[in-house]
Amino acid sequence: VSGLGRERRTPWALFVETVAPVLCWGAAGLLVAVCFFIVIYLLQQGFPALSWDFISSEPLPAITESLTGGILTPIGGTLIMLILGTVLVVPPAICTAIYLSEYMHEDRWYTKAVRLGLEVLAGVPSVVFGMFGLAFFTLAIFTFLSGPAADPSRAYGHSFLVGAIVMAVHILPFVIKVMEEAIRSVPKAYRQAAAALGMPKWAMVRKIILPSAGPGIMTGIILGMGLIAGDTAIIKLCVGNTITMSGAEQWWLPQNWLATITGQGATLTTYTYYSSAAGEGNAPTKAFGAAFLLIVIVLVLNVFIEWLMRRRKATREAR
Amino acid sequence: VNPVAGQATAPPSFVAKRSGARARGERLVEALLLLATVFSASAVIIVFVFVVRGAIPIVTTNGLSLFTTGGWDAQLRAAFNEGSWQFGILELIVGTALTTVGALVLTLVIGMAAALALVEYAPARISRPIESVVRLLAGFPSVVFGLVGIMAVSPWIEKVLITDKLMNDYLFISTGQCLLAAILVLTFMIMPFFVSVAVDSLRAVPNAYRLAGYALGMPKWRVATRLVMPSASAGILAGLVLAAARGVGEAVAMAMVSGANAHIPELSSGVFAFLEPVRTLAAGIIENGDASSNPAILSVMYACGSLILVVSVALSIASRFVSTAFQKRMRMMSERVS
Numbered sequence: 269v270s271g272l273g274r275e276r277r278t279p280w281a282l283f284v285e286t287v288a289p290v291l292c293w294g295a296a297g298l299l300v301a302v303c304f305f306i307v308i309y310l311l312q313q314g315f316p317a318l319s320w321d322f323i324s325s326e327p328l329p330a331i332t333e334s335l336t337g338g339i340l341t342p343i344g345g346t347l348i349m350l351i352l353g354t355v356l357v358v359p360p361a362i363c364t365a366i367y368l369s370e371y372m373h374e375d376r377w378y379t380k381a382v383r384l385g386l387e388v389l390a391g392v393p394s395v396v397f398g399m400f401g402l403a404f405f406t407l408a409i410f411t412f413l414s415g416p417a418a419d420p421s422r423a424y425g426h427s428f429l430v431g432a433i434v435m436a437v438h439i440l441p442f443v444i445k446v447m448e449e450a451i452r453s454v455p456k457a458y459r460q461a462a463a464a465l466g467m468p469k470w471a472m473v474r475k476i477i478l479p480s481a482g483p484g485i486m487t488g489i490i491l492g493m494g495l496i497a498g499d500t501a502i503i504k505l506c507v508g509n510t511i512t513m514s515g516a517e518q519w520w521l522p523q524n525w526l527a528t529i530t531g532q533g534a535t536l537t538t539y540t541y542y543s544s545a546a547g548e549g550n551a552p553t554k555a556f557g558a559a560f561l562l563i564v565i566v567l568v569l570n571v572f573i574e575w576l577m578r579r580r581k582a583t584r585e586a587r
Numbered sequence: 588v589n590p591v592a593g594q595a596t597a598p599p600s601f602v603a604k605r606s607g608a609r610a611r612g613e614r615l616v617e618a619l620l621l622l623a624t625v626f627s628a629s630a631v632i633i634v635f636v637f638v639v640r641g642a643i644p645i646v647t648t649n650g651l652s653l654f655t656t657g658g659w660d661a662q663l664r665a666a667f668n669e670g671s672w673q674f675g676i677l678e679l680i681v682g683t684a685l686t687t688v689g690a691l692v693l694t695l696v697i698g699m700a701a702a703l704a705l706v707e708y709a710p711a712r713i714s715r716p717i718e719s720v721v722r723l724l725a726g727f728p729s730v731v732f733g734l735v736g737i738m739a740v741s742p743w744i745e746k747v748l749i750t751d752k753l754m755n756d757y758l759f760i761s762t763g764q765c766l767l768a769a770i771l772v773l774t775f776m777i778m779p780f781f782v783s784v785a786v787d788s789l790r791a792v793p794n795a796y797r798l799a800g801y802a803l804g805m806p807k808w809r810v811a812t813r814l815v816m817p818s819a820s821a822g823i824l825a826g827l828v829l830a831a832a833r834g835v836g837e838a839v840a841m842a843m844v845s846g847a848n849a850h851i852p853e854l855s856s857g858v859f860a861f862l863e864p865v866r867t868l869a870a871g872i873i874e875n876g877d878a879s880s881n882p883a884i885l886s887v888m889y890a891c892g893s894l895i896l897v898v899s900v901a902l903s904i905a906s907r908f909v910s911t912a913f914q915k916r917m918r919m920m921s922e923r924v925s
Contacts, residue, residue, distance in 0.1 A: 284808065285809070384907070388904060392900065470612070500839040540731070544737055
């Protein structure tokens with residue numbers, strides 16, 4: 269380190285030392301201000317659209333904004349994606365997290381390969397996953413996921429199921445990372461105590477480690493749900509470009525569920541894109557309404573995560 | 588809380604003889620867990636193969652000129668109407684590079700300042716809620732950023748910065764959807780990720796270094812910028828590379844705010860080049876989601892996707908190596924002072 273000490277305390281240096289921290293505070297304030305601006309702006313612009321009618325009626329393709337209907341099917345689409353995506357991501361994520369933290373030898377070459385693979389997967393943007401879904405799930409063997417295409421040698425490739433599978437792969441590395449951290453943070457004494465009791469390894473994992481890591485594992489799941497609810501690119505490319513459900517007219521009835529999840533649809537994100545000035549719909553008030561709902565979902569999930577983190581910290585201190 | 592405390596008196600149900608069946612069960616469980624792990628880690632290979640494979644037809648018909656020539660908008664129309672296979676994505680490459688680099692510069696300046704304030708100046712009771720807000724901002728859906736960009740940022744640019752004289756002299760299009768809007772929106776999308784990493788890196792610098800600086804009579808600002816920041820530079824770089832990877836892959840928000848033309852801003856317009864529209868690779872993919880039944884357009888979408896994939900994978904591997912080196916260095920530093 270060069271230039272230590274006081275010899276450089278010219279008036280300019282003194283000026284910098286006074287002004288620079290103020291600018292730094294300004295930058296931090298700017299970040300906070302942008303966050304609040306986005307929430308307040310969406311609330312203010314989306315509020316006129318919010319009504320029971322808006323939430324409970326299906327969207328309609330119309331040029332006049334007052335005739336474009338509500339966002340019932342996009343809300344349904346987001347719920348379907350949340351449920352399917354979570355169900356699909358949790359088993360492989362928990363299994364991988366357990367294997368990485370409890371079974372794998374840390375310094376072997378294949379451990380490094382697995383970690384690199386997960387890290388690279390985490391770096392792939394969602395739009396590339398969307399393209400992957402388009403390539404992979406149009407293979408004829410996947411016809412049962414989305415129905416046949418016009419060309420009978422291909423599958424159609426757009427459906428909630430396809431989108432949920434692609435989404436699960438997309439969020440897998442993020443969920444694994446949080447879960448692995450949670451499992452690793454279980455105190456070593458628990459493992460030693462279990463081993464001293466003669467517990468087989470799997471029983472120890474199931475009965476002691478997983479319950480103790482519960483809040484952390486939950487954090488991983490919630491984080492994944494936030495990613496699912498917020499993604500647009502995978503939905504647009506893999507779930508489809510419609511604003512209503514293409515499966516069955518009464519999509520909410522249990523006997524139509526299979527048709528619904530193998531059919532196309534929209535979520536709140538693709539509906540927002542469609543209704544904004546950038547999409548075909550051009551109904552900005554509706555876009556703001558849907559975006560506001562999205563932000564509410566993100567906020568609720570975030571509050572939940574912060575609460576879980578605080579609880580984890582409290583239990584760590586109690587140990 | 589000890590989950591096994593209640594079972595201490597009676598022989599616990601799980602204590603069984605290591606019979607053959609039990610050992611087989613253990614091995615089966617381990618094999619299943621290994622299977623899940625191998626699947627998770629190798630998914631990226633399948634993604635890579637299928638995306639790159641889709642790009643082969645358009646690359647073989649166009650050769651290298653796919654990456655060195657432009658004319659995207661007209662070629663898209665020709666492909667749609669006449670089934671043409673001629674494509675060049677230079678405009679999209681330049682658009683991606685300009686938006687990402689622009690956003691990175693702003694992120695480095697504003698984000699670094701914010702991170703310094705959070706770590707070096709703010710007490711915990713102020714920095715902790717601000718960090719929560721930063722995490723929240725990182726979780727906002729990109730379509731929300733796009734919506735705010737197209738409904739608030741672009742109109743603002745159009746009203747304040749684009750004058751009639753400017754339109755006559757330089758610009759061929761007058762909406763506020765332009766390079767500047769794209770950079771501004773992208774900046775606040777990638778900054779939270781950078782700030783989180785930068786804050787962690789600055790915190791990792793041992794406190795003894797700061798105290799040593801103060802003992803030498805260095806003012807706080809100089810300790811922060813001459814001692815702490817250089818020590819944390821590798822971690823900060825890793826954060827910047829991570830932010831770059833996110834910027835390259837951002838699709839929806841860029842499709843909404845960057846303008847509806849694939850256009851390379853003219854160097855001759857000077858600073859006003861920022862008011863010209865651009866198109867990024869990811870936005871090119873998202874916009875043609877409906878046209879994927881056309882084989883040529885589909886293949887060029889794969890080509891764009893492959894390029895994004897290769898760049899973002901290279902960036903995330905680079906970020907990993909830099910941050911591993913940083914962690915090693917921080918370990919060495921704390922050993923040295925203790």
